[in-house]
Amino acid sequence: MAALQRIIELNRRRRRHSDVVYVHAYIRQNFNPLEVLSDEAVVRKYRLTRAQIRELLQLVHPHLVRQTRRNFALTPAVQLLAALRFYASGSFFEVLGVCLGMSKASISRSVTAVTQVLLQLADRMAFPSTPDDIARTTQVFHGVAGLPRVIGVIDGTLIPVARPSENEPIYLCRKGFPALNVQVVCDHRGVFTDIVARWPGSTHDAYVWANSALCQVAEGGGFGGCWLLGDSGYPLRPYLLTPFQQPNTAAEARYNRVHIATRAIVERAIGRWKQRFRCLSKTAGGVQLHPTKCCAVAVVTALLHNMAVRQRPTPRGGHGVGGGCGRSSSS
Template sequence: MPSVYHGNTGNFALSPEVQLLAALHFSAVGSFLEVVGDGTGLSKASVSQSVAAVTPILLPTTREEIHQGFHAMAGIPRVIGVVDGTLIPILNPSLVYPCWIGRKHFSAINTQVVVDHKGLITDIVARWPGGTHGSYVFVNSALGQKAARGEFGWSFLLGDSGYPLRSYLVTPVTNPATPAEERFNEAHTDTRTHIERMFGRWKSRFRCIHRSSGGLRLSPAKSCGVIVVTAMLHNMAVHAGADEPPPLDEDEDSEDDDAPPLVPGPPNDARAALHQAGVQKRQELIDLFF
């Protein structure tokens, strides 16, 4: 990991350990000023440089590499990631804010995650109450807005039936009527289970975010920071080739993918056009499975 320089002295290189801790601290609190104000002895510039140095190390190299990795799984081309939500249990604030209760009937943060072909977490949103629908989280996330602006190009995410069908977010066929649709659904499922296995490894490695631990005994805001930090540490473990922990049963903490998508945003006509573009993209993929 490259060294960066302390903003106050100009001649003191931060060690990789300090850079990592600064980046993790920033990820937990989400503010350069809060990190500086916590008595770390680092300047805002040093924290910013540490985040910039650490983050690329924890992410995959090229889009083409991701495409090839996912295509090798089940034959679906141009997949840039799999998106799904998982419920991270937290200390029960439900007496004041019932919205924290999710569909599994416990207080949680509905955490949206995108995973690549290696099992690295490439995007995470940990801020919404457990009762928030996954499609709402996606549409209101920076990633969802980036996708809607066309920044994925020809690439797209795979998601379950709880997400809206879009040209940049492909979901399975609800009622497959042809052999090609059935084969596409099988390939979609085989690829999508990659993120379900990652959830199990992630929560097994960090039991504090699994329901078996009783949930995070912190405020919702602090819990969100812990979730993001464990995601970064998970990526570090994958990069380092650490032994995989025994997987946990993730079903009880999963978002309910049977619920129909709740899609805010454009008027009905605009949503219909977006849906039709998704239908066309999915049909192009189905045609590959004739």
């Protein structure tokens, strides 16, 4: 009798699970956000325009096709939209699954798969290297506050992550929560031209810089006599300018003013990056994934941020880096 009751209970569970599968499949097959939502709603939910999402879909489609003969396999479009929605909201996988017609496990697998595919586009983030690019960049930076020969602005920011099960102390940042210390460099528009996302939150900004590929380029004279601008957390170098701690002359005070006005570009860029992709923000709980996956998410969202920034027209009389989001969380 006990065995019969066990069999009946298992059959009931299978039926309930089957019902959920059919409901999820119905949602996915009968609701295409790109065809139903308005242009404003698409940008609000996924942070990219309809055209940009379709461009991404063409790039990732061959890599996301499920090699299976099972019914209701997730399409590349569904996986891409699930990942973009996670980046934009930072919500729990189970909550996203209810809205997208997917299970919690399917959301997790989709985010992992899409992130790994988009990570292959990291080479699109290019630091100015040719003489024409360098000359164009320094000219525009000079127009910001009058500081010449600036090739980029650099800063570090803390990306909150889930409390890791291994080596937890090294991830605790100076603010007391587990995080990654991510270094970014951006141009005058707030477009990221370099990113280093591999160090735990306890790592100092100067150490991250000293062990980056861009530092080796600078040490080898790759900047061509131009400068990066960084805050006092970075060392003063012939290619990396930092502000005076205690300016004693009018010239030093004026240098600090133009330095801060120019370097504020990267702080605003980081603020907009985290506001655009809420999974990076501490107010949304941070990236609740394994630290290795968090590093990949940071790089991918930086690439998507660049796409969004390039889509927006430069304001008249401005430099494409207007105010609004304030300082970054690590400043």
